[in-house]
Amino acid sequence: MPIFRSHILVCGGTGCSSSGSQDVQKVLRDEIAKRNLDKEILVVQTGCHGMCEMGPIVVVYPEGTFYCRVQASDVPELVGEHIVKGRPVQRLLYSVPEDASRVPFYKDIPFYGKQHRIALKNCGYINPDNIEEYIARGGYEGLGKALTSMTSAQVIDEVKASGLRGRGGGGFPTGLKWSFAAKSPGPKKYVICNADEGDPGAFMDRSLIEGDPHAIIEGMMIGAYAIGADEGYVYCRAEYPLAIERLKTAIAQAEEFGLMGTDVLGTGFNFTLHIKEGAGAFVCGEETALMGSIEGRRGMPMPRPPFPAVHGLWGKPTNINNVETWANVAQIIVNGGAWYASMGTEKSKGTKVFALTGKVKHTGLVEVPMGITLREIIFDIGGGILNDRKFKAVQIGGPSGGCLTEEHLDLPVSYESLTGAGAIMGSGGMVVMDEDNCMVDVAKFFLEFTQRESCGKCVPCREGTKHMLLLLEKITSGRGTMEDISTLEQLAEMVREMSLCGLGQTAPNPVITTLRYFRDEYEAHIRDKRCPSHACTALLRYEIDPETCKRCGLCAKNCPVSCISGSRQEPYRIDQEKCIRCGTCFQKCPFGAIGKN
Amino acid sequence: MSFSAQEMVEKTRKIVAPWKEKKGGLIPILQEVQKELGYISTEAMETISKELKIPKSEIYGVATFYAQFHLKPRGRHVVRVCRGTACHVRGSLAVLEKVKEITGIQENETTDDLRFTIEPVACLGACGLAPVMMVDSQTFGRLVPGKVQGILDTFR
Ligand SMILES: Cc1cc2nc3c(=O)[nH]c(=O)nc-3n(C[C@H](O)[C@H](O)[C@H](O)COP(=O)(O)O)c2cc1C
Ligand code: FES
Numbered sequence: 001m002p003i004f005r006s007h008i009l010v011c012g013g014t015g016c017s018s019s020g021s022q023d024v025q026k027v028l029r030d031e032i033a034k035r036n037l038d039k040e041i042l043v044v045q046t047g048c049h050g051m052c053e054m055g056p057i058v059v060v061y062p063e064g065t066f067y068c069r070v071q072a073s074d075v076p077e078l079v080g081e082h083i084v085k086g087r088p089v090q091r092l093l094y095s096v097p098e099d100a101s102r103v104p105f106y107k108d109i110p111f112y113g114k115q116h117r118i119a120l121k122n123c124g125y126i127n128p129d130n131i132e133e134y135i136a137r138g139g140y141e142g143l144g145k146a147l148t149s150m151t152s153a154q155v156i157d158e159v160k161a162s163g164l165r166g167r168g169g170g171g172f173p174t175g176l177k178w179s180f181a182a183k184s185p186g187p188k189k190y191v192i193c194n195a196d197e198g199d200p201g202a203f204m205d206r207s208l209i210e211g212d213p214h215a216i217i218e219g220m221m222i223g224a225y226a227i228g229a230d231e232g233y234v235y236c237r238a239e240y241p242l243a244i245e246r247l248k249t250a251i252a253q254a255e256e257f258g259l260m261g262t263d264v265l266g267t268g269f270n271f272t273l274h275i276k277e278g279a280g281a282f283v284c285g286e287e288t289a290l291m292g293s294i295e296g297r298r299g300m301p302m303p304r305p306p307f308p309a310v311h312g313l314w315g316k317p318t319n320i321n322n323v324e325t326w327a328n329v330a331q332i333i334v335n336g337g338a339w340y341a342s343m344g345t346e347k348s349k350g351t352k353v354f355a356l357t358g359k360v361k362h363t364g365l366v367e368v369p370m371g372i373t374l375r376e377i378i379f380d381i382g383g384g385i386l387n388d389r390k391f392k393a394v395q396i397g398g399p400s401g402g403c404l405t406e407e408h409l410d411l412p413v414s415y416e417s418l419t420g421a422g423a424i425m426g427s428g429g430m431v432v433m434d435e436d437n438c439m440v441d442v443a444k445f446f447l448e449f450t451q452r453e454s455c456g457k458c459v460p461c462r463e464g465t466k467h468m469l470l471l472l473e474k475i476t477s478g479r480g481t482m483e484d485i486s487t488l489e490q491l492a493e494m495v496r497e498m499s500l501c502g503l504g505q506t507a508p509n510p511v512i513t514t515l516r517y518f519r520d521e522y523e524a525h526i527r528d529k530r531c532p533s534h535a536c537t538a539l540l541r542y543e544i545d546p547e548t549c550k551r552c553g554l555c556a557k558n559c560p561v562s563c564i565s566g567s568r569q570e571p572y573r574i575d576q577e578k579c580i581r582c583g584t585c586f587q588k589c590p591f592g593a594i595g596k597n
Numbered sequence: 598m599s600f601s602a603q604e605m606v607e608k609t610r611k612i613v614a615p616w617k618e619k620k621g622g623l624i625p626i627l628q629e630v631q632k633e634l635g636y637i638s639t640e641a642m643e644t645i646s647k648e649l650k651i652p653k654s655e656i657y658g659v660a661t662f663y664a665q666f667h668l669k670p671r672g673r674h675v676v677r678v679c680r681g682t683a684c685h686v687r688g689s690l691a692v693l694e695k696v697k698e699i700t701g702i703q704e705n706e707t708t709d710d711l712r713f714t715i716e717p718v719a720c721l722g723a724c725g726l727a728p729v730m731m732v733d734s735q736t737f738g739r740l741v742p743g744k745v746q747g748i749l750d751t752f753r
Contacts, residue, residue, distance in 0.1 A: 015725045018736030052725025200681030200720035238628070238665055240722060241734065279624055280664030282719065296623035298662040314620070357683035357724040364725050395682065431682045445685050449719065455662075 004042040006083065008032075009059040011124065012045035013210055014203075014242055015052030015364075023072040024056050031079045041083060047211020049124035050365035051111055054094065059106060059124075066106040067092040097361050097383050111362050114381050116343070118351050119204075119327040120367045123211030128246050131253040134214040140259055142330030146222045147267040150333075155226040156182060159329065161337025163349030168194055168285075168322030169400070169426045169502070171348075171415040174329075177319060180309035181227040184317035189229035191220050192294075192313065192320040195236040195243070196278050196285035199398030200449065202429035204353040204365055205323035209236070209243040212327070213250035219326035221260070221271050222333055227319050230270045235290050238277045247275055282399075282453035286501050287320045289455070300457045301501035322427075324353055344370035348414035352425070358395075358432040359386045368413075375409040378432055389434040393517070397426025399446045399453075400506030402513030403439060422513040424506070438535035439518040440525055443511045444472040450507040461504030464495035468511060477538040480526040489515065534596045537581045541597045544585075546571035548593035555585035555594065599670075602640050608633050609644040617648065623659055627666055636667045672707045672714035674752040676700075677731040681720030688741075689728035693717075695742035696730070699749055712753070 010016075010025045025045060032041050049057050054068035058078070065088050070078065074092060081087045093102040094109050103109050117123075126133035134140070146155050160175030181189060193216060197205040209216060220232050236244050251273055254260040262270045276294050283289050284299035291313045293299035312318025328350065332340050341349045348370040354377065357363045361383035368377060374394060378384070385391050393403040402423035404411070411417050415425050433442065451465040471488050474480045492508035492515075499505045515522065524532050531539040544555070544564075549571040556564040556572055563579045566572030574585070586594045600608065612629045616622030623645070630641045637660050646653045660666045678693040693715075697703060700713045707714040723729045726738025730745075732752055737744075 014721075014723050014736065015738070018723055018726060018729070018738050052723070055725075197722070198719070200679075201683040201724055203720070203722040203724055206722040237722075239718065239720075277625075277628060279628065279666065281662060293624065294621055296621045296659070298659050355683075355724060357727060358686045363683070363727070398682070429682065431686055433686055437686050442686070445682070453719075 002039070005040040006042075007061045008041060008043050008083075009046045009061065009124070010043065011047070011049055011055060011057040013048030013052070013055075013207060014240075015048060016055035016057055017242075019055040019069070020071060021056035024058065024070055024075060027072040027075045028058075028079070031075050032083075035079065035084070037079075037083065044127045045129070046126060047123045047128045048207040048365065050120065050207070050367075051109075051362060052365075053361075053363045057124075063088075063104075064106040065104055066094055066109060068094050110383070111364070111366075111381055114372065114376055115367050116351050116369050117367045118331055118340075119208060119215075119324050119353055120211070120365065121331070122215065123207060123365075126212070128211055128213055129249050131214060131250065131257060131259075134212070138334065139214055139330075140218055142333035143218050143221050143225075143259065144265060146225055146333050147265055147269055152182060152226045152228065155222060155333065158333060158337045159226070162328075162332045162340035163337070163344070163347075164325065164328055164332060164340060165348065165415065166322055167324035167328075167352065167428070169397075169424070171425055174321060174325055177309065177321075178223060178226050180307065181229075181317050181319040184310050186317055188231075188316045189224075189227055190313045190316055190318040191224045191227065191229045191232040192287075192290070192318060193220055193232070193234040193323055193326055194285060194287065194290060194320055195234055195240075195323045196290060197237055197240075197323075197427065198282040198285040198453075199400075199427045199429050201357055201395075201398060201431050202355045202427045204355055204428060206237075206240050206243055207365055208323050208327050208353075209240070210246050213243075213246045214254065215327045215330060216247075216323055217250055217254055217260070217273065219329035220273065221264070221269075222329050223319060223321065223326070224271055225269055227317070229319070230272070232271065232273045233276050233294055233313070234273065235276045235278060235284075235294060238279060244275060244277065251275075281455070282449075283455045283501070283503050286503065289501070290320070291318065298455075300455045301503070303500060324428075345412065345414045347416055352413070352428055354428045354430050356382050356430050356432070358430075359389065359434040359437070360384065360432045361386055370414050371412045373410050373412055374404070377413070377430070378409070382432070385432065385434050389436070391432070392435050392437060393433045393439065393442075395423075395431040395433065395442065395510070396429070397424035397509075398429045399450050400424060400502065400509055401426045401429070402509045403433075403442065403517060404513070405517045422509070422516060424509070436533055436535065438476075438531050438533040439514045439521050440472065440476055440531075441533075441535050443514045444469065444476055446510040447472055447507070450503060454503060454507075458498075458500040458504065460495050460498040461500065461507065464491055464499075465504070465507050467491055468495070468508065472511070475522060475525050476531070476536045478525065478529045478536075480522075482523075482526055484526070485515070485519075485522055530597075540581045540583075541576060542574055542579060542581065542583070542586055543595050543597060544572050544574060545593050545595060546573075548591055550591050550593070552590070554588050554590065558584050558588045560584060600634060605634060605638050605640040606644050609641040610648060613645055613648040622649070623651070623656065624663075627656075627660055631666060636670050638668075670707070670711070672711050674712060674733055675714050675716055676749070677716050677718040677721070679719075679721045679723075679727070679729045679731070680717050681724060681727075683720075683724035684728040687727040691742050692728050692730060692740050692745060695745040696749070699746055713749070
């Protein structure tokens with residue numbers, strides 16, 4: 001293998017690609033070739049670094065210099081200065097929001113300071129399309145160890161000892177789940193990787209597969225060995241074409257290296273892996289619906305029991321885990337369960353990847369030890385609220401989760417603590433909101449989602465969510481009554497109690513938590529016909545301040561419904577009856593004379 | 598892309614052929630048909646039903662259950678404005694409204710000249726760049742309504 005003086009890593013994840021990293025990469029390769037540096041410098045495409053906001057990201061090793069928002073036009077300078085002359089390009093380095101000082105090295109960036117990367121260990125470091133790079137970082141060591149020196153019972157014990165719990169939302173102990181499938185009799189069993197990632201606002205599964213596909217494959221093979229399966233499926237959303245491509249490449253390479261197929265590593269263990277593309281239905285993330293979908297049916301949940309461990313895919317014992325769960329397995333086998341269990345809290349062990357999004361300065365993927373506080377995640381890692389506005393709430397766990405407030409900021413994050421406060425760990429989506437976000441609107445937003453995605457099989461979920469949504473629409477349009485709040489509460493309880501699957505059982509959570517913590521906002525919409533955050537358009541009033549108005553007439557000229565009148569002599573005013581609250585006048589006024597109320 | 602009824606039947610037959618003896622083929626077949634024909638036509642559904650010997654109602658049931666399948670022809674360019682949570686709190690509704698205003702159509706509709714179809718999507722997995730929209734396979738992040746026209750103009 002040739003030795004290179006320097007490696008330039010360009011992120012090829014979805015986030016950076018849509019910010020232009022493919023162009024950066026192409027120009028970079030051309031520039032390196034043009035200067036005859038291609039024997040000294042290697043350009044590598046990696047997976048996601050997690051800091052998508054700052055993309056496209058380019059890292060130069062061995063120094064570990066971290067460049068952000070690099071554009072193709074920056075490349076000649078980057079190569080000329082850094083690679084040729086050894087002088088880092090200051091203006092492209094990461095700058096700290098507080099004091100605009102530049103941070104040259106990856107390891108010193110606050111975003112990464114409090115992180116502890118296990119599942120994300122290789123993301124951003126290796127080329128996901130090259131199995132040798134995975135192996136060089138200790139890859140397939142876990143599989144080798146399990147197959148050659150451990151019985152399947154020992155593998156399960158190790159996973160049990162790690163305390164690893166399902167990262168797909170339920171938090172069920174993984175080792176225990178494996179032991180059920182292992183105990184089920186029968187020569188034919190399956191393992192499934194749930195990569196349906198339906199929670200809008202979460203993208204860790206996507207980044208894990210795109211950045212380190214072999215880790216998922218290795219985890220699945222160890223699981224298959226433990227329960228006695230020889231075939232597996234990855235069920236991946238069709239909206240993730242790059243993830244599917246990387247998986248296909250990884251499977252082909254694993255087969256070519258004799259790490260998958262028949263008689264793996266000469267141990268007699270056989271394994272084949274298929275990819276199934278999802279077809280766009282949130283409920284298919286639910287395990288029984290998912291298996292229905294693989295079988296080619298409508299993806300509707302089934303009552304459990306029987307559990308998949310007994311009666312799963314095509315009626316055979318099946319073990320299904322989430323992407324992130326699988327990603328932890330190989331390292332647990334290599335380093336031991338006790339190592340993993342040494343991190344985290346009493347009942348929630350190890351680390352968890354969160355997708356930090358919304359109104360924070362640094363959105364992105366963060367992997368932190370369980371037990372860290374929300375404040376550390378949002379303010380230390382995320383850098384605080386965008387534009388230094390005031391923090392209002394954080395929505396955790398997606399459509400099944402809940403909104404937590406300022407008083408929860410010092411809560412240590414674990415499965416138990418989040419559930420106790422009314423949210424859930426869920427898949428790990430964390431959407432931060434500031435004072436401009438209306439909590440009633442957020443509750444309505446989630447209900448729109450769950451109502452649309454309800455599969456329609458059971459009545460409480462199908463009809464209940466519909467009526468809850470109608471009530472929320474009534475309230476946000478200013479037609480609500482105080483009684484609607486109690487009806488909403490009753491319906492929420494009913495849907496939660498009586499729905500068939502997790503979708504319906506958890507759908508009321510956003511409503512329940514916003515009612516619990518932000519009841520005054522609901523009341524303001526009803527009693528005062530006012531949206532305190534000025535987010536609900538139907539309740540907005542645009543008004544022109546006659547003092548500030550310079551009578552230029554720009555507002556009247558741009559108003560699509562001609563509801564503004566006035567003249568050079570008389571200040572302009574808005575006819576509230578005719579106004580459709582489109583906000584055009586507000587944007588057009590050059591003097592800031594138009595206010596929102 | 599437009600095909601005669603006969604062509605649709607033939608193309609569908611070819612797609613179904615390798616699945617005749619295998620299980621779990623319906624969804625991959627529909628995905629393949631849609632790639633080939635652009636949508637799931639009545640002719641295609643009838644052919645699958647005959648070849649696989651499963652009732653048409655079941656195929657229709659599956660095709661309408663999943664958001665990905667379309668029973669009507671779509672525009673040359675599919676515009677997907679993300680309506681996921683992260684994008685919502687950063688103003689994706691205004692972006693969607695702008696797209697509707699420019700194209701003159703609603704969600705799940707196609708312009709008369711078959712240039713654009715608007716489809717809502719729950720999350721594109723690029724939440725770090727919210728708000729996000731995707732035109733065909735290209736993703737555009739950090740959007741504001743003012744950027745929409747310029748982007749759509751590049752898709753003829
Ligand atoms: C409506 C609904 C949607 C779900 N969506 C997902 C999903 O997108 N990804 C996932 O891994 N699990 C999802 N789950 C959880 C799965 O049913 C299942 O618990 C999980 O795949 C088990 O893996 P784990 O033990 O590794 O978490 C969903 C559950 C419900 C009820
Ligand atoms: S919420 Fe829009 S990309 Fe995820």
